Amino acid sequence: MAPLPPGSTLGILGGGQLGRMLSQAASRLGFNVVILDPEENSPAGRVSQGQIVAAYDNPTALGVLGQTSAAVTFEFENVPAASVERLAEGGALVAPGPKALAVAQDRVDEKTFLNGVGATTVDFVPVDSLDDLLAGLERLGTPALLKTRREGYDGKGQIWARSAKMAADAWHAIGERPAILEARADFTRELSVIAARGRDGTLAVYPLGENTHKGGVLKTTVAPATVDAKTEKRAKAIAKAILDGLDYVGVLGVELFDLGGGKLLVNEIAPRVHNTGHWTQDGCVCDQFEQHIRAIAGWPLGPTNAHARVEMTNLLGDEVEQWKTLSAKPDMRLHLYGKAEARPGRKMGHVNRVKPL
Template sequence: MPDLPLPPGSTIGVIGGGQLGRMLSQAASRLGFDVVILDPEENSPAGRVSRGQVVAAYDDPTALTVMGRVCQVVTFEFENVPAASMETLAEGGALVAPGPTALKVAQDRVEEKAFLNAVGAPTVDYHPVDSLDDLKAGLERLGTPAVLKTRREGYDGKGQVWIKSAKTAAAAWAAIGERPAVLEAKADFVRELSVIAARGWNGETAVYPLGENIHSGGVLKTTLAPAAVDAKTDRRARAIAKAVLDGLDYVGVIGVELFDLGDGVLRVNEIAPRVHNTGHWTQDGCVCDQFEQHIRAVAGWPLGPTTAHARVEMTNLLGDEVEQWSKLAAKSDARLHLYGKAEARPGRKMAHVNRVKNL
């Protein structure tokens, strides 16, 4: 295991070559690090801005051996990386951050909810579902409407279905492919908030101001930050973030999505053990953005400041919305972040724009 903090010139490995990996690589480069990406897609968005890319599956033994040998620390950009891959790297002596435990917890919605409630970060009521009979029992206990989600995978609204009547249980069970799932009670929330937080190897933590999120079709469309929240809500969100970080013995940046029920009462929707879409506003609203913060954390550097110096409206550009790039680039209050993806498929995240306003 290398000595920390890692000096400039060290190599950081990132598993995953999408836009988050790309922005992590760009942040690492600013701090003097080299970055190697592992991704099965040749010329991935992250690979094209990095020192190199290993083109292989995320669980390829040879590729993992190479990553462990050439990188002083290995991290990941999305939570569907096999936890076993991170375990293989750690067992081989590589420094891994966040650790495999965070992936295991975040990859299974039932395990995630059990963990969150155990550390004092409460969720909505839920019921594990492994069969149609389980689903019927859950609906009887939780009532309707309720949302049925696959236990594993699924993001941006995929792998889930709302159930408005117990009569549609069989159809809902079929709609998710009759896979292991979790039934969640409906959260009677005012709005959705999120908190981006970081923890270093020494247990130091840093928390960014909250963001308020607006979704469309199950996909995040806009984040407004810093969100207008009272002191009680802010304190509770920070306490939840710290409980999650400490409970996982976490190293790196994490995103925690929250349901705001009002009067300082929050419920955790889910956690993402990585830099997060709702934290993109920090690129233009804070001195140290979430991507640099993650690199600082995994490299053992001091965590950077999280105070906002501007108010930001972050908007995702999906599919052919990216064709607005020329018009957006001409706006004096907008900063455009393009992901370098070749194909603008419907619903695909192609870029985001941060509209910056004075506090």
């Protein structure tokens, strides 16, 4: 396709911090942005030309957004397939496409796809009953991780099954819903790679990040991570296999388990800009948000090399009160999301600590 000219309108489903930072990147490139989000005056809506306040599956709202926007994208992956169809009917180019969303919405489909393109994951078994779970524990050993097949994020909807005896409790804990049982990975650390694919199939892959989590929620990313050439090469090959396999357009995040010796397993993928890519805002001239906008607008992808080493730390809940001390430190770059209520664990902002490479 011909690149969308500045002045075109882009639509974003979701008005949280990812939508906000996507909108800011889009407006730097001269685009107008319309947000769809059920919450009035959302963080993204407040920095955009307009916001449609409606449910994500409201057909009228989706029709309007599709007609208004030359291209539409998402800040989250749990967009109903019917919504994507409605947007496309409105005339908008939707990216990422239905295949990426479908794969990312179901953990069994996701792992099946990943292994199919050579992006190895832990062993897993689909679980539809307590019997399945018991058989799975037998096969994968304990402990193993039981997760709902659909939905769940930031550690929600998952539980470690530590013994066959605990299986019934675990099955009950996740609501006896269709699930997946995952073998434990014996990894040394968690890495991630942020990569983009343009409408013409070109790729742009950022240096790897090393991540730490706390209570299932990302706490820090350090990037570029210290990795050997083999690991770097393997991560980039994995990203390429996934992006090409999904015929993907936009930025995608890949969470990896580092087993050492250049061996990596894919933990999960997110078909969107990703929290572990926030370091690019202060470490690269073209951050993941601009990169995503470039991709969906059919622009050439931007450079991905790092010009600084960045330690990104999420500010969760009342940690955002640290803005006062952080704002006085010249190496700390604050990014705040404009959320009014600092509920415990809520992502309120992040700070990038910038050091020379």
